[in-house]
Structure formats: C-alpha cells, structure tokens
Amino acid sequence: MSTDVPRAQAGALAARVVAGDTRSVARALRDVDDRVPGYLDLLKELFVSTGKAWVVGVTGNPGAGKSTLTDRLIQALRAAGKKVGVLCVDPSSPYTGGAILGDRIRMTRHANDGGVFIRSVATRGHLGGLSRSARDMVRVLDAAGFDVVLVETVGVGQDELEITRTAHSTLVVMAPGLGDEVQAIKAGLLETADVFAVNKADRDGADATVRDLELMIALGTEAIVAAGKRRGHVVHGGVKVDALPDAPAPADAPPELWTPPIRKCVATRGEGIAELLSALEAHHAWVSTTEAGRERRRARLVEEVREGLRETLIDAATSALARELDEAAAAVDARTLDPYTATERLLARFKATT
Amino acid sequence: MSTDVPRAQAGALAARVVAGDTRSVARALRDVDDRVPGYLDLLKELFVSTGKAWVVGVTGNPGAGKSTLTDRLIQALRAAGKKVGVLCVDPSSPYTGGAILGDRIRMTRHANDGGVFIRSVATRGHLGGLSRSARDMVRVLDAAGFDVVLVETVGVGQDELEITRTAHSTLVVMAPGLGDEVQAIKAGLLETADVFAVNKADRDGADATVRDLELMIALGTEAIVAAGKRRGHVVHGGVKVDALPDAPAPADAPPELWTPPIRKCVATRGEGIAELLSALEAHHAWVSTTEAGRERRRARLVEEVREGLRETLIDAATSALARELDEAAAAVDARTLDPYTATERLLARFKATT
Numbered sequence: 001m002s003t004d005v006p007r008a009q010a011g012a013l014a015a016r017v018v019a020g021d022t023r024s025v026a027r028a029l030r031d032v033d034d035r036v037p038g039y040l041d042l043l044k045e046l047f048v049s050t051g052k053a054w055v056v057g058v059t060g061n062p063g064a065g066k067s068t069l070t071d072r073l074i075q076a077l078r079a080a081g082k083k084v085g086v087l088c089v090d091p092s093s094p095y096t097g098g099a100i101l102g103d104r105i106r107m108t109r110h111a112n113d114g115g116v117f118i119r120s121v122a123t124r125g126h127l128g129g130l131s132r133s134a135r136d137m138v139r140v141l142d143a144a145g146f147d148v149v150l151v152e153t154v155g156v157g158q159d160e161l162e163i164t165r166t167a168h169s170t171l172v173v174m175a176p177g178l179g180d181e182v183q184a185i186k187a188g189l190l191e192t193a194d195v196f197a198v199n200k201a202d203r204d205g206a207d208a209t210v211r212d213l214e215l216m217i218a219l220g221t222e223a224i225v226a227a228g229k230r231r232g233h234v235v236h237g238g239v240k241v242d243a244l245p246d247a248p249a250p251a252d253a254p255p256e257l258w259t260p261p262i263r264k265c266v267a268t269r270g271e272g273i274a275e276l277l278s279a280l281e282a283h284h285a286w287v288s289t290t291e292a293g294r295e296r297r298r299a300r301l302v303e304e305v306r307e308g309l310r311e312t313l314i315d316a317a318t319s320a321l322a323r324e325l326d327e328a329a330a331a332v333d334a335r336t337l338d339p340y341t342a343t344e345r346l347l348a349r350f351k352a353t354t
Numbered sequence: 355m356s357t358d359v360p361r362a363q364a365g366a367l368a369a370r371v372v373a374g375d376t377r378s379v380a381r382a383l384r385d386v387d388d389r390v391p392g393y394l395d396l397l398k399e400l401f402v403s404t405g406k407a408w409v410v411g412v413t414g415n416p417g418a419g420k421s422t423l424t425d426r427l428i429q430a431l432r433a434a435g436k437k438v439g440v441l442c443v444d445p446s447s448p449y450t451g452g453a454i455l456g457d458r459i460r461m462t463r464h465a466n467d468g469g470v471f472i473r474s475v476a477t478r479g480h481l482g483g484l485s486r487s488a489r490d491m492v493r494v495l496d497a498a499g500f501d502v503v504l505v506e507t508v509g510v511g512q513d514e515l516e517i518t519r520t521a522h523s524t525l526v527v528m529a530p531g532l533g534d535e536v537q538a539i540k541a542g543l544l545e546t547a548d549v550f551a552v553n554k555a556d557r558d559g560a561d562a563t564v565r566d567l568e569l570m571i572a573l574g575t576e577a578i579v580a581a582g583k584r585r586g587h588v589v590h591g592g593v594k595v596d597a598l599p600d601a602p603a604p605a606d607a608p609p610e611l612w613t614p615p616i617r618k619c620v621a622t623r624g625e626g627i628a629e630l631l632s633a634l635e636a637h638h639a640w641v642s643t644t645e646a647g648r649e650r651r652r653a654r655l656v657e658e659v660r661e662g663l664r665e666t667l668i669d670a671a672t673s674a675l676a677r678e679l680d681e682a683a684a685a686v687d688a689r690t691l692d693p694y695t696a697t698e699r700l701l702a703r704f705k706a707t708t
C-alpha cells in the first residue's frame with residue numbers, strides 16, 4: 001500500500017512531463033539526476049512515451065569547439081522547426097560553469113526560446129553513474145516531446161565514451177593542430193564516431209586532419225571487414241551484422257555497413273553546418289531503417305538491461321550481505337580464509353537470501 | 355573429482371612459488387595475468403603464504419621520471435638486503451616496451467640480480483581488470499618471498515588509481531614545470547598519495563611545486579578535519595578513524611592522521627633517494643602499527659571481497675540469464691516492458707536459480 005503513493009505521485013509528474021510542462025521537465029530531470037526516492041517509478045511511467053526522439057551525441061577533445069558547434073546545431077535544428085533538448089556532461093562546458101564568459105553570453109541566445117531546453121548532468125563519483133544518469137535524463141526529454149536530444153560530452157574518459165553509446169548518432173568533433181587527433185582516435189573514438197566534424201577548418205592543417213581521419217577510417221574498416229570475414233560477421237560501432245553481401249547493395253538503399261563521413265566546418269562563422277547536419281541525418285536514416293541499425297539499437301538495449309542488472313545485483317548483494325562481507329574481510333585479514341573462496345561463499349549466500 | 359586434478363596441480367605450482375623458484379614465479383604470474391583455468395585455485399593455495407611483503411605503489415604523470423625513480427628505489431632496497439619484485443602497469447614504461455632505449459639499457463642493470471624480479475601486467479579491456487590482475491600478481495610475488503613489491507603505474511585513469519589502492523604505501527611522483535601538477539592532484543592523486551616526491555628538483559620551479567603541494571595538502575587536511583568534526587570521524591586515504599584527539603599524541607607515537615610528506619630528489623643523479631625511502635618506511639610503520647593503518651588495511655580487504663563478489667555476481671548472472679536478458683531486451687525494444695522493471699524481474703529470476 002505504502003508504495004502506491006509515490007507511484008501515484010510519479011504518475012502525476014510523468015503526465016505533466018509528457019504534456020510538455022517545462023517546470024515538470026526540470027523537476028523530473030533533477031529527480032532522476034539525484035536519484036531521489038521514487039525516481040525509478042517516474043522512469044517506469046515515462047518509458048512508454050519514449051522512443052520518438054533522435055538522440056545525438058557530440059563529443060571530442062577539449063579545444064575542438066564542441067559547444068560552439070552544438071550551439072550552431074541547435075540553431076539549424078530550430079530553423080527546421082525541431083524542439084531541441086540539450087544535456088551537457090562536459091565539466092568545461094559553458095552550461096556547467098566551466099567556461100569563459102563569451103561562451104555564456106553566446107548560449108543565452110537560446111534562453112528565451114521555449115523550443116530549446118538545456119540542462120547539465122551532475123558528475124557522479126561512482127563508476128558508470130554518469131552514463132546511467134545521462135541515459136535516464138535523455139528518456140525524460142524524449143518523453144517530454146523534444147524531437148532531438150543533443151548530449152554533449154568530453155570524449156576523454158571511459159565514462160564519457162559510455163555516454164555516447166546511449167546516442168543514436170554520435171558526432172566526434174576534431175580540430176586541426178591540437179596534436180592529439182590520432183591519440184583521440186586510439187582512445188576509442190573511432191569505434192564511437194558515426195560522423196566526424198573537422199571544425200576550425202579555416203586553420204592550417206585542416207586538410208591534413210581530414211586525410212589522417214580518412215586513412216584511419218579506411219584502415220579501421222579494412223580491419224573490421226577482415227575480422228568479419230574471419231568470424232562470419234562484422235562488428236562496427238557496436239553493431240553486429242551478418243557477413244558482407246558479395247554484391248554491392250543498390251545505390252539508393254542505405255548501406256549495410258556505415259562508414260563515418262567527414263565534414264569540414266567553421267562553427268564560429270556557421271560554415272558547413274548544413275552539410276554536417278545532413279550527414280548526421282543520413283546516419284539517423286541508416287539507424288532507423290536498416291537491419292544493421294535496428295540490430296545496433298537492440299544490442300544497446302541488451303547492454304542497458306545487463307548494466308541495470310549489474311548495478312541492481314551489486315546494490316542488493318552489498319545491502320543483504322553487509323555483515324557477511326565484514327566477517328569475510330576479517331577472516332581474510334586473519335588469513336583463515338582466502339578472498340577467492342570468500343567470494344564464492346558470499347555468492348552462494350546471496351542466492352539463498354529471499 | 356575432476357576439480358581435484360587442477361587443484362593438485364595448483365598446489366604443486368604454489369609450493370614451488372613459495373619455495374622461490376624463479377621459473378615457477380614467472381609461470382604463476384603469467385597464469386594469473388591471463389586468468390587461465392585453475393588460476394583461482396593457485397591464488398587460493400598461495401594466499402596463506404601472503405601478507406609479508408610491503409607493497410609500494412609508484413605513480414605520477416608521464417614525464418615525472420617514475421621509472422628512473424623506481425630504478426633508484428630498487429637499488430636502495432637491494433643495498434639494504436631486500437628482495438624486490440616489480441610490477442609495471444605503465445604502457446610507457448621501459449619494461450613494457452613503451453620507452454626509449456636509454457631506459458632499457460638502464461634497467462638491464464638488474465637483469466642478473468636474482469633478488470630483483472620485474473614483470474609487466476597486460477592491459478585488459480574490461481573495467482577493473484587491470485587492478486584485479488595487479489592485485490593478484492602482487493600476491494604471487496608476496497608468496498614468493500619478495501620483501502618489497504613495487505607497483506609502477508601512470509596516475510591518470512580511474513583504473514590506475516584503483517591499482518594504487520592495492521598498495522600499503524603510495525608514492526606520487528611529480529616534476530616541476532610539467533604544468534599539470536594541480537590537475538593531477540584534482541584527479542584524485544591527493545587522496546591516493548602517502549608520500550610525494552618532487553623529482554627533477556634541480557630544475558626551476560621545484561620549490562614552487564613543493565609549495566603548491568604543501569598548500570594543497572594543508573587545504574585537503576583542513577577540509578578533511580572539518581568534515582571529520584562535522585561527521586564525527588576523519589576520512590583520509592581510505593581510512594576512517596575516530597574524531598581527532600583534543601591533545602596532541604606523544605611525539606614518539608605514530609600520528610593517528612597521516613599527512614603526506616614531500617621529498618625533493620633528482621633520480622637521474624641518485625640524489626634524495628635515501629630521504630625518500632625513509633619517508634616511505636615511516637609510512638609503512640604507520641600503516642603497520644597504528645589503529646588507523648590497520649583500519650585502512652581492513653577497509654581495503656572489505657573492498658576487495660566486495661569487488662570480487664561484484665565480478666562473480668555479474669559473471670554468474672549474465673551466464674545464467676543469457677536467454678532471459680535477450681527476451682527482456684526484445685520486450686523493452688517493443689516497449690511492452692520498461693528496462694527498470696525488466697532489471698527487477700531478472701534479479702528475482704537470478705536469485706531463484708540454483
């Protein structure tokens with residue numbers, strides 16, 4: 001009985017979110033980010049209204065001009081009549097307070113536009129917490145009726161890479177002369193990228209950056225195709241597809257294997273933004289309409305459910321076995337028990353609890 | 355019955371490791387790092403012979419001179435008659451092949467010394483795998499009778515920080531003029547550091563680096579003491595101790611709260627190494643003899659058992675529920691089930707399996 005009250009409250013808030021009430025969206029985002037009691041009920045209520053938004057990840061190293069580019073994408077999407085939600089998980093982002101005044105001023109452009117909703121995600125201490133919060137907050141914006149949700153994050157850590165995996169389409173922003181392009185790709189960005197933007201393309205070295213990327217993509221694709229031929233399937237950007245067809249697909253059908261296009265742009269002057277958005281939209285069509293794209297969406301849902309299970313298991317086990325964990329550690333400390341056997345016994349004990 | 359054969363083999367290998375047979379130590383390290391079948395039996399057999407070695411973590415940003423300093427510490431420890439095992443988890447380390455020829459030549463100094471054993475840890479793709487491998491490999495060297503085990507790692511990522519938590523004493527190596535000192539401290543190194551070395555102290559800016567560190571430590575300690583006063587206990591480097599005593603402790607007793615000392619050195623010339631080693635040994639005495647130090651060891655064992663349980667749980671659940679996970683993901687994809695409820699149901703299902 002007592003759990004019905006929060007569930008009913010969650011239902012009421014969810015209804016207001018789905019109706020697009022701005023205050024309720026803000027409240028729901030805060031509740032989900034802070035994981036206040038009842039936030040899971042809220043997410044359960046909202047889930048049926050999700051699945052309509054196009055989620056676009058924007059990532060790249062500091063200095064590549066991500067936030068300026070995000071700003072331009074918001075403009076272009078607004079001009080096309082789309083409602084845009086933005087989540088920032090970049091500690092150096094203007095939205096989260098890490099950046100210079102000029103950035104802040106620039107962003108206020110959207111402050112009075114009801115079709116744009118910008119929110120930052122708190123950085124959490126625990127592993128994986130950031131990506132889970134980001135994913136759940138994306139769901140809130142999705143349910144609230146935003147057509148596009150942009151998730152901006154620095155592409156450096158494991159946690160940030162995880163976040164891009166919650167997106168349908170991930171844009172990796174590079175800039176010439178940062179000297180870390182190749183390193184960035186090594187760090188896992190190549191697997192993550194659906195579209196590359198070479199920003200600040202009016203600078204020296206932009207063409208070299210494009211060529212480096214083309215080479216990396218060609219080598220990566222070659223390795224992927226080779227691996228696929230060996231193993232009977234192709235793994236690319238988290239997608240497992242069947243072996244490549246012998247004959248090329250008809251020219252008007254989306255390709256089975258997505259090769260990330262590269263677009264040059266100068267975000268500060270708004271140059272190349274339309275072409276970049278077209279490339280992203282082509283990827284969206286690929287994800288939405290091809291079997292490979294559908295498979296990728298399914299694979300990510302499997303991953304989400306698996307991760308959820310993982311976190312829930314750990315929470316359940318550590319709270320159910322608090323005393324047993326302490327006792328086991330004491331026995332290990334006294335060397336009357338080894339930690340490996342201790343783990344096995346705790347697992348058995350956990351499964352015996354109801 | 356069938357499990358008795360690997361267990362007996364593990365027992366025989368363990369006995370040879372404990373007897374100090376070099377080939378067997380190398381074999382055991384490889385088995386543990388690769389997690390070959392039966393490696394857990396080996397670790398179980400070895401565990402009773404562990405707990406004697408002093409485990410020292412050496413970490414710091416690239417360019418701080420970690421490997422040169424590690425080399426000097428090996429020399430100093432050998433001169434004191436100690437057997438030294440070294441684990442390298444630094445991809446740029448000379449042992450693991452990332453560094454320049456000069457480094458390699460320098461390290462060959464120990465090649466013919468039976469009292470020194472140097473091994474690298476493979477970088478694993480999965481989260482937490484590196485720190486688990488490192489911890490288990492430390493156990494092998496401990497059981498083999500090495501008095502000191504040095505664990506050298508780059509102090510940049512979460513995984514690397516985890517590794518330093520397996521050490522009794524952690525040395526953080528800084529160098530003047532790298533421009534990333536403060537950033538390094540922000541990234542969690544302050545909580546990790548038991549002793550700071552300001553290497554390359556003959557360079558400009560060494561005193562400034564020392565002052566910066568002193569300030570950071572003072573601020574950190576202040577914040578720690580303030581937090582402790584508020585919450586009734588002091589958390590420091592993973593240690594939870596009771597509220598600070600009102601009267602200062604007698605001068606000859608180890609302090610209840612460890613404040614990381616800072617030592618300047620020039621590793622290339624061997625200057626300051628004795629003083630640095632003394633500071634590390636003082637920390638070892640603190641960890642070994644004070645209640646706060648014992649509590650820290652216990653806290654880390656609890657953490658290890660908890661982490662082991664976590665990994666085992668996940669492995670057990672994902673293999674027991676492979677089909678159910680796929681079905682749940684399909685239902686979520688069809689939006690007939692939300693992922694949060696799916697997780698709860700899977701948890702219940704897992705606990706029902708035997």
